[in-house]
Amino acid sequence: MRRVLLVLLALPALAGRAGAQASEFGTRALGLPVLPLSARAQGMGGGVALFDPENPLNPAAIWLTQRGTATFAVRQYWRTSENPFGSASGNDTQFPLVMVSGPIGARWDFGVSVSAYTDRTFALTLSDTIDIRGAPVGLSDTLISRGGVNDIQLAFAYTVSRDFSLGFGLHVLTGTNRFEYRRVFSDSTYVPVRIKNELSFSGPGLSAGFTAEPIRRVRLAGMARWDGDLAFYKDSTKLSDIPMPLTFAGGIQVAAGDRLTLAGHGLYRNWSVADESIRERGGLGADNAAEAAFGLEWIRNARSPYKFPIRAGVRYAQLPYPVVDGSKGKEIQLSLGTGFRFTSNRGSIDLAIERAWRDDGAAFKEKSFMFTFGVGIRP
Amino acid sequence: MSRWILFLASVLVLAGCEEELTVPGQCPELCPGGQPVVLDTVLFATEGGDTAFFGYTDRSGVSSLLISDGLDAGEARAWVRFAKRSDSVTVGGIVRSYTVDSVVVTVNLVARDTLVPGVKLILHRVPLTWDTLTTFAEVEAALSPASIIDSVTIPDTLKSGPVRLTIQDSTTLANLIPEADSGVLALGFRVRADEPTGIRIGAVAGASGAAGFATYVIADEVTDTSLRRQTLSVTANENFFVRNNDIVVADPDLLYTGGLPSYRSILRFELPSIIKDSSVRLVRATLELTPEIPLAGLRGDRAAIDVVGVTKDLGAKSPPAQGASATGLIPEDGTANPIGIDMRTVIERMRGPEGLPQTILIGLAPEGGNFYLPVFKSTRAAEGQPRLRLTYMLPSVVERP
Numbered sequence: 001m002r003r004v005l006l007v008l009l010a011l012p013a014l015a016g017r018a019g020a021q022a023s024e025f026g027t028r029a030l031g032l033p034v035l036p037l038s039a040r041a042q043g044m045g046g047g048v049a050l051f052d053p054e055n056p057l058n059p060a061a062i063w064l065t066q067r068g069t070a071t072f073a074v075r076q077y078w079r080t081s082e083n084p085f086g087s088a089s090g091n092d093t094q095f096p097l098v099m100v101s102g103p104i105g106a107r108w109d110f111g112v113s114v115s116a117y118t119d120r121t122f123a124l125t126l127s128d129t130i131d132i133r134g135a136p137v138g139l140s141d142t143l144i145s146r147g148g149v150n151d152i153q154l155a156f157a158y159t160v161s162r163d164f165s166l167g168f169g170l171h172v173l174t175g176t177n178r179f180e181y182r183r184v185f186s187d188s189t190y191v192p193v194r195i196k197n198e199l200s201f202s203g204p205g206l207s208a209g210f211t212a213e214p215i216r217r218v219r220l221a222g223m224a225r226w227d228g229d230l231a232f233y234k235d236s237t238k239l240s241d242i243p244m245p246l247t248f249a250g251g252i253q254v255a256a257g258d259r260l261t262l263a264g265h266g267l268y269r270n271w272s273v274a275d276e277s278i279r280e281r282g283g284l285g286a287d288n289a290a291e292a293a294f295g296l297e298w299i300r301n302a303r304s305p306y307k308f309p310i311r312a313g314v315r316y317a318q319l320p321y322p323v324v325d326g327s328k329g330k331e332i333q334l335s336l337g338t339g340f341r342f343t344s345n346r347g348s349i350d351l352a353i354e355r356a357w358r359d360d361g362a363a364f365k366e367k368s369f370m371f372t373f374g375v376g377i378r379p
Numbered sequence: 380m381s382r383w384i385l386f387l388a389s390v391l392v393l394a395g396c397e398e399e400l401t402v403p404g405q406c407p408e409l410c411p412g413g414q415p416v417v418l419d420t421v422l423f424a425t426e427g428g429d430t431a432f433f434g435y436t437d438r439s440g441v442s443s444l445l446i447s448d449g450l451d452a453g454e455a456r457a458w459v460r461f462a463k464r465s466d467s468v469t470v471g472g473i474v475r476s477y478t479v480d481s482v483v484v485t486v487n488l489v490a491r492d493t494l495v496p497g498v499k500l501i502l503h504r505v506p507l508t509w510d511t512l513t514t515f516a517e518v519e520a521a522l523s524p525a526s527i528i529d530s531v532t533i534p535d536t537l538k539s540g541p542v543r544l545t546i547q548d549s550t551t552l553a554n555l556i557p558e559a560d561s562g563v564l565a566l567g568f569r570v571r572a573d574e575p576t577g578i579r580i581g582a583v584a585g586a587s588g589a590a591g592f593a594t595y596v597i598a599d600e601v602t603d604t605s606l607r608r609q610t611l612s613v614t615a616n617e618n619f620f621v622r623n624n625d626i627v628v629a630d631p632d633l634l635y636t637g638g639l640p641s642y643r644s645i646l647r648f649e650l651p652s653i654i655k656d657s658s659v660r661l662v663r664a665t666l667e668l669t670p671e672i673p674l675a676g677l678r679g680d681r682a683a684i685d686v687v688g689v690t691k692d693l694g695a696k697s698p699p700a701q702g703a704s705a706t707g708l709i710p711e712d713g714t715a716n717p718i719g720i721d722m723r724t725v726i727e728r729m730r731g732p733e734g735l736p737q738t739i740l741i742g743l744a745p746e747g748g749n750f751y752l753p754v755f756k757s758t759r760a761a762e763g764q765p766r767l768r769l770t771y772m773l774p775s776v777v778e779r780p
Binding site: 022027028089090091092099126128130132133141144145179183189190191193195197283301 | 419
């Protein structure tokens with residue numbers, strides 16, 4: 001328990017590290033929404049996210065935590081971006097989720113997590129020629145943005161009966177977005193420029209959810225989340241509040257026999273509540289976004305369910321922030337995963353590989369390959 | 380199993396060590412906040428706030444001696460006076476008289492026009508009474524054919540370094556230092572070439588070494604051949620140069636730099652508030668000065684205009700600020716067009732609440748021995764007033780979502 005507490009204390013320090021998934025689809029507004037998924041859920045396309053106790057999406061899901069558990073996921077991300085201005089390949093590392101959970105009584109469980117909520121990590125390079133002092137001068141600009149909004153959640157789940165649990169979550173949305181604009185002129189008599197700015201965010205949130213097993217082997221889950229206005233600061237000066245969306249999600253998990261589990265969910269966020277606010281500040285607005293995920297887990301050996309099960313999944317999501325005016329982005333992911341436990345189930349490793357495609361229906365496209373590595377410790 | 384885990388973790392960590400976030404883009408389509416705007420503004424010096432002052436490097440501080448022939452930059456002649464040469468040598472503790480065998484005069488060439496071949500340095504015997512107030516006319520008159528001692532052709536391949544003239548002719552040696560001069564030699568220099576040119580040679584106060592004068596003698600009544608030959612060496616202890624276009628009476632409506640005693644000019648500006656805004660990035664600041672007369676110098680001997688910020692505006696005696704200086708090379712084409720000196724570093728020091736005064740001093744570098752005599756128009760001129768061209772960049776509006 002003491003080790004769990006230590007991990008708990010370390011969580012705030014990790015808050016600033018969550019996120020980092022460079023994408024041209026993360027350049028607008030708050031960036032690219034990120035679903036907080038464990039490596040196991042990632043391997044199932046996110047389909048199991050409302051049921052898996054190592055995911056913070058549904059606060060009621062932690063009722064299945066049997067002992068204190070600390071989980072950590074790290075993801076390596078390779079992508080190729082295409083847009084009307086060219087194409088480029090890149091890679092980066094993200095830390096999508098850190099979570100500690102465990103029972104605190106006969107019917108109560110708790111969970112603390114730090115996860116990425118939106119990600120605004122990208123670097124744009126562009127070249128241009130402008131007239132300065134009556135002569136054309138070439139420019140090479142690089143705009144680097146790092147960071148995004150992180151979600152710190154304190155969740156409690158109450159086991160109403162062996163078939164039904166309720167969960168409540170308190171959220172703090174926080175994070176920073178560090179911008180660096182570099183400009184180099186082709187004429188060296190103009191000095192290169194480096195401008196740094198930092199945007200920071202903070203806002204409250206509440207969530208509630210349930211899991212139920214109305215029919216044997218069939219579980220249902222649902223959650224709703226309210227987030228208050230996100231206060232938006234530039235270099236410590238408050239600029240405005242951005243309304244945050246309501247989140248609704250519902251899912252179903254079916255144990256199809258002893259070795260196959262199927263799970264899926266649908267999720268909806270009314271991001272458009274921020275449309276007016278974003279447009280007022282000169283942005284391109286926001287649209288509501290829905291997503292659906294489905295996955296399966298096939299246990300190869302019923303006696304050793306944690307020994308290299310095979311997971312697969314698919315996820316479709318709409319993106320809320322148009323990259324260019326009038327565009328509507330979407331992403332599709334295919335996943336494969338596995339994992340194992342060791343030292344009497346006290347440690348676990350989960351692995352997932354994903355292939356994702358994003359596009360805005362027009363000229364902006366992105367293909368990515370992700371590898372997620374999750375570690376669980378149950379002291 | 381644990382090794383496998385370690386391997387996987389290592390692969391992940393190593394893969395994560397490098398990140399490449401870049402995607403191609405174009406503003407304003409992709410850039411949040413759009414593309415930072417570059418603006419340009421011209422700021423004239425405060426009217427009446429510009430003045431020329433002289434006396435910064437005085438005549439005794441001349442760093443090199445100018446000698447020219449037919450240059451657009453003006454005619455220049457130089458002279459040196461050596462320390463007294465001893466009239467005896469001491470050999471084996473005994474003072475002996477001597478017989479002069481030969482003499483070597485050495486001058487250190489500092490700069491020349493390497494495109495002019497066959498430059499001949501002509502040495503004249505000149506009066507010992509000359510000082511820094513001796514005029515060009517007096518020197519010119521004294522450097523007549525009758526006073527020529529000898530001459531030496533500067534090797535065409537020599538860009539800088541010692542130039543030696545050896546005198547072995549007995550008549551010349553006998554007349555080199557008349558008895559009335561008590562062992563003191565004074566030499567005047569002029570140059571000749573097939574086309575207009577000039578040279579700079581080292582001076583007493585300069586870093587390149589003053590002229591030297593070595594006398595090789597044979598001590599009288601010494602039979603030991605290894606001790607008979609002695610050398611008496613002296614260096615110049617006085618020197619100066621004169622030119623036919625010195626600033627005699629300065630025009631108060633012009634800005635002077637250089638000369639001896641040297642001139643510097645003060646200029647004052649009032650920076651607009653946008654430039655003082657710390658969020659604005661200054662990408663270039665150019666001081667534009669319009670020459671009153673063409674900027675003439677010696678080809679290949681570059682000179683520059685120095686711009687220095689001041690810690691306090693005390694007029695002529697404004698103390699220079701550390702790290703607030705800029706330099707602009709003077710074009711070699713004898714231009715009368717405005718010249719630009721990039722002085723962003725100086726303007727940067729003027730920005731912000733604790734900024735330096737918006738005052739600068741301009742001067743010539745090197746000062747105190749330079750063919751250039753730049754004279755610029757002031758704020759009193761009808762056109763071509765000194766001005767500052769500022770190019771700056773407004774910050775990107777990153778808060779635009």
